[in-house]
Amino acid sequence: MNITLKVWKQRNKDERGRFETYQVQDVSEDMSFLEMFDVLNERLINEGKDPVAFDHDCREGICGACSMYINGRPHGPLQGVTTCQLHMRSFKDGDTIVVEPWRSAAFPVIKDLAVDRSSFDRIMAAGGFVSVNTGNAQDANSILIPKDDADKAFEAAACIGCGACVAACKKFFCYAIRFSKSIAAFIVASGKGRKA
Amino acid sequence: MYKQITGVDPYHSPMMIYPAVHYTMGGLWVDYNLMTTVPGLYALGEANFSDHGANRLGASALMQGLADGYFVIPYTIGAYLSSEIRTKAISTDHEEFVAAENRVRETLQKLMQIKGTKSVDHFHRQLGKIMWEKCGMARNAVALKEAIAEIQEHFLELGELMCMDALQRNESCGGHFREEHQTEEGEAMRDDDNFAFAAAWELTGDSQWKMNKEELKFENIKIAQRSYK
Known part of the structure; x- marks a missing residue:
């Protein structure tokens, strides 16, 4: 499947952020949301561009580090499921997905999608x-x-x-x-x- | 949970099960107070080698973190701190501090000056593949020697040390299965006459290690081959 991502890019807590649009091709529906970002970042690094910073640790749904605000909901569309346990089969080919950091004054942005908790x-x-x-x-x-x-x-x-x-x-x-x-x-x- | 991860309902289709690396066994050498060979540096939980020997199962790794944190360190660290509390703030001008800082800076500079084109993920995958295929659950001397040579060429040396340790242990024990050492039925074959010890590897120079043996003594039980039959 092919996905269009609108991702919040922000260099640090003081600078203004903006949405950047990325196309991600050949996404497998079995990929987790974070694995889809891994594929994007690998490509960006190979092209000499700045990868998207995001937090992650256990990738098995117990640590709570993967803080992404997906299409207006923390951790995306499913109930009680962290971003790392969200799979691309929850989306459709051709979808545009908006990804933001945790939005709260209590959590200043460190970079892009990574916030200080x-x-x-x-x-x-x-x-x-x-x-x-x-x-x-x-x-x-x-x-x-x-x-x-x-x-x-x-x-x-x-x-x-x-x-x-x-x-x-x-x-x-x-x-x-x-x-x-x-x-x-x-x-x-x-x-x-x-x-x- | 299975359905959430795979998208397949296990009530209707058989579950696909395969082994995966979850974490590594072993860790930093510590004494009974959980202090490493560096005075004042303590290692707790999964970071140390202490409680689980050749096996460390999922829930017991978590329990070791809790046990070390709740029941051991609050009673042992005080012995070190009680005399250290009189030590005044240590100056960062101290010659050892300056030397250590320079050493780290030089290493980092060397890495940055390479101006590499490959991502962290690239190395992670390649080294991971070597370790998975040649130092995984079942390993043999030929593949371990290949792995050591491959890692020496391109990668961080911790993986190399794990392969060296696996290579010197000519027995199958716990979660470590050497293909050369199995019974006719394919079960793990121990050699307690020669390998009833924990190997503590001491760094003696750049990529140089010396093995110290810590004898394992069992007073109340007899060690034997594990059997699920």
Whole structure:
């Protein structure tokens, strides 16, 4: 399949960015979205042009590094699927795909599609954890956790910290801060409870 | 998940299964406190060699990261820091610092001045192919020697060291299968008389290594060939 890409190119956080149009030919539908970018970048490097900078790490859907805003949605058209697990079969031959970085003031652009997500680290450092010596761990079965709390805890644990929520919703960042603080408060409270 | 990746529904078509490199076994040598041979430099999780020997399975690699981070390093690093805390800020004018900085700068300059035309991906693929085909799950002496020669010509030496290590180990053990060392039924054939040790390779010069043997002693169990039968 042949794809037209409109990709956000920006040299650094201070310079103005713009959309650049690229044609990518002979794309296999089994390629992941990132592999399609690998093919494009290999070609750009061979032509002596500047490749498109983007973040990636595990490429198996668990690290959350592949932050791409695809056709107006973080991680593209599928539900609960990161960009690296999005395959070209989700698109049609001849499609034009618009790719932007995470769009949020909290995530300044480093280059092209790569953004600085250290604001998330600052939230965690500000109170997302606590170190309390509580002695030996109690048998987990003897601590009853209400189902609602357990479900909320699981939701927090399932987050891979990719930042899509912030990119999608400008207000979410405020919620994220409030949410992490309430978790911290919960941990502190339960730690104290156990000590007593 | 399978359907998401392949686009094929495994309820209707058989799953296609094939081996792939997920990560490498082994890693930096560390002592029981997880400190490397460089004083004050600690290596945790998958970066070190310590817990898993010749095998490191998927979930156990993650567990090693958690165990090292939660249960080992908080209790061991303090011993080093307690005396280091009195050390004042070290000047970057120190002659060792200047020498190290120059050494790195020269290496980088040398690489940049080549003005190469090939991408990082190009080297990654080529070296990856050599390692996959000649130092993969099943390996033999002939192919390993070819790989060493090919890597010496074009590539980074870490792959070469992995091939050298595989070549000197004349047995099949854990995830490392030497084709020359198998039973009649094609199972891994161990040689615990000669290879009951972890190999710790010490860098002695540019692309020069010396092997140190760390004997493996088992007091409560008897090591034996693994069998799924």
